[in-house]
Amino acid sequence: MSALLAVEGVTMRFGGLTAVDGVTLAVAEGTITGLIGPNGAGKTTLFAVISGFLAPTAGRVRYRGEDITAMPVHRRAERGIARTFQIVQPFAGLSVRENIAVGAYLRHPGREAALAAADAVAERVGLARLRDLPAGALTVAGRKRLELARALATAPTLLLLDEVLAGLNPSEIRDMIPVIRRIRDDGVTILIVEHVMQAVMNLCDRVHVLAQGRLIAEDTPAEIARDPKVVEAYLGHGAAERMRRAQGHG
Amino acid sequence: MYSPEILLTAVLNGLMTGAVYALIAVGLTLVYGVLHIINFAHGATLTAAMFAVYVLHAAFGLDPYLAMAVTVPGFFALGYAVQRLVIGPASHGDDGNILLVTLGLAIIIENALLVVFRSDTRSIDVPYGFAVIEVGPLFLSLPRVIAVFVVLLVALLLWLFLARSTTGQAIRAVAKEKMGAALVGIDVGHIYAVTFGLGAACLAVAASLLMPTFLVNPRIGNAFVLVAFTIVVLGGMGSIPGALLGGLFIGVVESLSGLFMGESLGQIGIFLIFILVLLFRPTGLFGAKA
Amino acid sequence: MSALRPYRAILLALALLALLPVLFTTGTVRNFLIFTLIVALAAQGWNLLGGYGGQFSFGHASFFGTGAYAIAILQARAGLNPWLALPVAVALGALAGAVIGTLAFRARLRGSYFALVTLAFAEVLRIVANVLPITGGAAGTLIRLNVDPLNFQFADRAHFYWVTLVFLGAAMVLVRALERGRFGARLVAVRENEDAARALGVDVLRVKIVAITLSAAITAVAGCLYAQNFLYLDAAIAYGPWISVEALLAPIIGGLGTVFGPLIGALVLHGLGELTKVWIGALTGGSVPGIDLVLFGILLIATVGFAPRGILGLVARLRMLPA
Numbered sequence: 001m002s003a004l005l006a007v008e009g010v011t012m013r014f015g016g017l018t019a020v021d022g023v024t025l026a027v028a029e030g031t032i033t034g035l036i037g038p039n040g041a042g043k044t045t046l047f048a049v050i051s052g053f054l055a056p057t058a059g060r061v062r063y064r065g066e067d068i069t070a071m072p073v074h075r076r077a078e079r080g081i082a083r084t085f086q087i088v089q090p091f092a093g094l095s096v097r098e099n100i101a102v103g104a105y106l107r108h109p110g111r112e113a114a115l116a117a118a119d120a121v122a123e124r125v126g127l128a129r130l131r132d133l134p135a136g137a138l139t140v141a142g143r144k145r146l147e148l149a150r151a152l153a154t155a156p157t158l159l160l161l162d163e164v165l166a167g168l169n170p171s172e173i174r175d176m177i178p179v180i181r182r183i184r185d186d187g188v189t190i191l192i193v194e195h196v197m198q199a200v201m202n203l204c205d206r207v208h209v210l211a212q213g214r215l216i217a218e219d220t221p222a223e224i225a226r227d228p229k230v231v232e233a234y235l236g237h238g239a240a241e242r243m244r245r246a247q248g249h250g
Numbered sequence: 251m252y253s254p255e256i257l258l259t260a261v262l263n264g265l266m267t268g269a270v271y272a273l274i275a276v277g278l279t280l281v282y283g284v285l286h287i288i289n290f291a292h293g294a295t296l297t298a299a300m301f302a303v304y305v306l307h308a309a310f311g312l313d314p315y316l317a318m319a320v321t322v323p324g325f326f327a328l329g330y331a332v333q334r335l336v337i338g339p340a341s342h343g344d345d346g347n348i349l350l351v352t353l354g355l356a357i358i359i360e361n362a363l364l365v366v367f368r369s370d371t372r373s374i375d376v377p378y379g380f381a382v383i384e385v386g387p388l389f390l391s392l393p394r395v396i397a398v399f400v401v402l403l404v405a406l407l408l409w410l411f412l413a414r415s416t417t418g419q420a421i422r423a424v425a426k427e428k429m430g431a432a433l434v435g436i437d438v439g440h441i442y443a444v445t446f447g448l449g450a451a452c453l454a455v456a457a458s459l460l461m462p463t464f465l466v467n468p469r470i471g472n473a474f475v476l477v478a479f480t481i482v483v484l485g486g487m488g489s490i491p492g493a494l495l496g497g498l499f500i501g502v503v504e505s506l507s508g509l510f511m512g513e514s515l516g517q518i519g520i521f522l523i524f525i526l527v528l529l530f531r532p533t534g535l536f537g538a539k540a
Numbered sequence: 541m542s543a544l545r546p547y548r549a550i551l552l553a554l555a556l557l558a559l560l561p562v563l564f565t566t567g568t569v570r571n572f573l574i575f576t577l578i579v580a581l582a583a584q585g586w587n588l589l590g591g592y593g594g595q596f597s598f599g600h601a602s603f604f605g606t607g608a609y610a611i612a613i614l615q616a617r618a619g620l621n622p623w624l625a626l627p628v629a630v631a632l633g634a635l636a637g638a639v640i641g642t643l644a645f646r647a648r649l650r651g652s653y654f655a656l657v658t659l660a661f662a663e664v665l666r667i668v669a670n671v672l673p674i675t676g677g678a679a680g681t682l683i684r685l686n687v688d689p690l691n692f693q694f695a696d697r698a699h700f701y702w703v704t705l706v707f708l709g710a711a712m713v714l715v716r717a718l719e720r721g722r723f724g725a726r727l728v729a730v731r732e733n734e735d736a737a738r739a740l741g742v743d744v745l746r747v748k749i750v751a752i753t754l755s756a757a758i759t760a761v762a763g764c765l766y767a768q769n770f771l772y773l774d775a776a777i778a779y780g781p782w783i784s785v786e787a788l789l790a791p792i793i794g795g796l797g798t799v800f801g802p803l804i805g806a807l808v809l810h811g812l813g814e815l816t817k818v819w820i821g822a823l824t825g826g827s828v829p830g831i832d833l834v835l836f837g838i839l840l841i842a843t844v845g846f847a848p849r850g851i852l853g854l855v856a857r858l859r860m861l862p863a
Contacts, residue, residue: 051739053735072738072743073738073739074738074741074742074743074744077738077739077740077741078741082739082740083739085735085736085739089733089735089736090732090733090736091728091729091732091733091736091737092732093728093731093732094728094729094732098725098728101725102725102726102729102737102740102742103740103741105722105725105726106740106741109722110722111720111721111722114722114725150736150740151739151740153740154740154741287652288652288655288656336841339845340841340842340844340845340846341844341845342845345651345652346594346596346651347844347845347848349596349651349652349655350596350788350792350840350841350844351840351841351844351845353598353785353840354837354838354840354841354844355837355841356837357785357833357834357836357837357840358833358834358837358838358841360830360833361830361831361833361834361837362830362834363830364829364830364833365828365829365830365831365834368829369829468830472781476659476660476663479656479660483656515667515671517663517667518664518667518668521660521663521664521667522664524656524657524660525657525660525661525664528647528649528653528656528657528660529643529644529647529649529657530647
C-alpha cells in the first residue's frame, strides 16, 4: 500500500496559539483512515490545512508524492481531492439535483452528461427521490447526504469527510455507515474526521489520534481503543488507570 | 510655486471644510460601527437637512444656527423612525438588502426634494455670510471658523454621551457584541434606531454649518456622500476618531489638489484614495479596527 | 425542435414585442419603447453579475459609458463606420469590466464594499470624461447626423426599435444559454456559497471576472445603442449614476437572476413611471420631474422587503395558489 496523502510536520499557529503542532501522518490508498481526538484537539484546523482552506505555518502536504501545500482549493478538486463541510453548506437556492451537478460539471462540461452524472450520484447516496426539492428544504440528515453527494460528483480519488455523522441520530448514523463503506469499496480513499467514536471504530482501517495539536497514537481501531494514552486524552488524566483497576476488580 | 500664504490659506481652508466632512463622516461611521451597514441614504439625508435649514430661514427668518434647535431633534426622530419602520423591517437583517433599501431611500429623498424644490440652486443670505476674521496675515471666513468649533463641540458631546450615559454604554455594547447585548436585556432594535437617529442628527448640525456659506439643490448630497465614504474607509470603518482625522485629511487633500489641478479634477484625488484604500488597505490608514 | 425548447419563451416574447411599433405609431411612444429596451439591455448585463453572481454593482455606468463614448468617439474623431465601431466599443466596455473586476475581486471586495468601489470607479470616469479633450469635455460629443441604415441611423423610429430588440433578444438568449450550462451553474454556486463552490473545483475568482466581463460587454452594447439613438453624449449621461441605478432597479424589481427579470422590470418601471408623470402632470398642469423616480425608490424598498424574487416571483406564487 502506498501513501496517497502524506502530511509532513504540519504546524499551524494563530498568533500565540499553536493549534496543530508538527503533525505527520499518511493515508494509504484504498483505505478509510480516521482522524479523531477530543474537542479542541486541532482536528478541524488540520482538516482545513489538508483540504487547502488554510495555509500551514510550517510543514508540507503531499498528494501522490506531489507537494500541494500551496495549491488552491479548486485545483486540488481537479486533481481528485474532494471535501465535505462539517457545517453543511448547501446552495440553498438550487435544487438537490442542481447542487450535485455543480460538482459533476468538474468532469462533465456538457449539461446532459453532468445532470446524468448527478442523478447517478443521487442514487448512490439515497437522494434520488428528493432530487427535485430545493436544497434548503432537506432535513439535517438529507443535507449531510447532499454534502457527500456533491463531493462524490467531482469523481474524487481522495475524499475528505468532516464530521459527516455529527448531528445525526443513531438510526441515521446506522443508515449512513454502509453508504460510506460502499464509496470506499468503489475505490475512493477516505480520510474521515469524526467525533462519533463508535462509527470510526466501525469504519476505519487505521486511526490517528490528535490531542492538543499533537498526534499521540496511530493504529488499528481495536488497538487504539486499548491505548491508555488515547483513553486519557479523551477522559482526562488517570482515567486509564482507574478503568484498568475497575476492570480488574470486576 | 505658490507663496507660503496661499498654501497656508489652502491648508487652513481644507481643515475648515474637512471639519464639516468629519462631522458628516462621524454620522456615517457611527451607524456602520453599530449596525454594520453602509447607509447609502446619508448624502440624501444631508440634502434634506440643508433644505430644512433653508425653509426655516425662508419661511420664518430663522437663523441657520438657531435652526439646529428644530432640525437636530427633528432629524433624530426622523432617523429613529426610518430605521425602526423602514430599514429594519424591509431588510430582514441582510447586508445586501440594507444596501438596496438605503439606496431606495436615497432615491426617494433626492427626487422628492426635486419634486418640491425643482432643480434650482438656492442659498440663504445672512449678514455674517462673508464676514472674516484676521489671524496674522490670513483672513479666515467667520462661518467656517464657527463650524470648526461646533464640530469639535459635537465630537466632545458625542464622546461623553457614548462613554458616560447608559444609552451610550448600551450602544457600545451592541456595537461590540450584539447577541450578548440582547442577552443582558438591551433592546437591540431600539439601540439601532437611536444610533441611526444620532447619525441623522449629526447631519442636521452639518447642514446648519454649511448653509451660511454653501448652496443647496436636490443633488448636492451626492457631492458629499462619496467623500464621506472615503473618510470612513480611510479612518477605519466604525472608528469615530478615525473619521475625525480622516475628515480633516481629506479636506486638506481636496483643497490642495483643487489648488494644483483645478476645481473639477480636485475630486478625483479623493476617489482615487477611496479606491486605493479599499483595494489595498481595507482596514483604514490609521490602523483602526476592521 | 427540442434544441430550441429552452428558448421558446424568449422567442415568443420577442415576437410580441416586435409587434408594438405596429400598434403604436406615434414618435413619443416609440421613443419610450426604444429607451425602455435600452434600459432592459443594460439591466440584463447587470443581472448576469448581480442576479446570477450575487455581486451587486453600483457602477455599471462605467461599462455603459465606455461603450457609448467609444462608439461615438470612433465615429466623430476617427471617422469609423458605427457598425465597425460597435464591436470595438463593446470590447472596450468588456475590458473596463475585466480591469475593475480583477482589481476588486482580487482584493476580495464583496457586498457593500464591492458596490462602493464600482460606484467610485464610475465617478472617476465621469470626472475624467468631463475634462478630457477626446470626449469633448463638458461640451460633450455629437455624432454627426447622417441617416442611413449603413450608418446605424434610421429614418423610421420603428427600425431602430427592431434593431434594439434584436440586440436585447441576443442578450437574453446568451444569458439563457449560460444559465443552462456549466458557467451558469458555477456562477450561481459562487453566489450561494463561495467556499462550497471552491471545494467542488470552481475557480471562484475566475468565474467572477468572466461574469463581470460578460456583464460589462452586454451593458456596453446598451451604451452603444443609446449613443446611436440620441447622437449626443456628455459625462453625466454616459457615466452618470442614473444608468447604474436603472441597471440594478429593473432586474431587482422584475426578478433577480432570471432571464426575463430585467425586461419585465424595465417595462413595468418605465410604464408606471410614464403613467405617473402623465397623471401627476394632469393634476398639477405641468411636468413634475423626479416623481417617477420617487415611485421607483418606493418599489425598490417594497420589492426588497416583501417580494425578494420580484414580479416574476410574485407571479409564480400566485400560480401556485388554487384558482
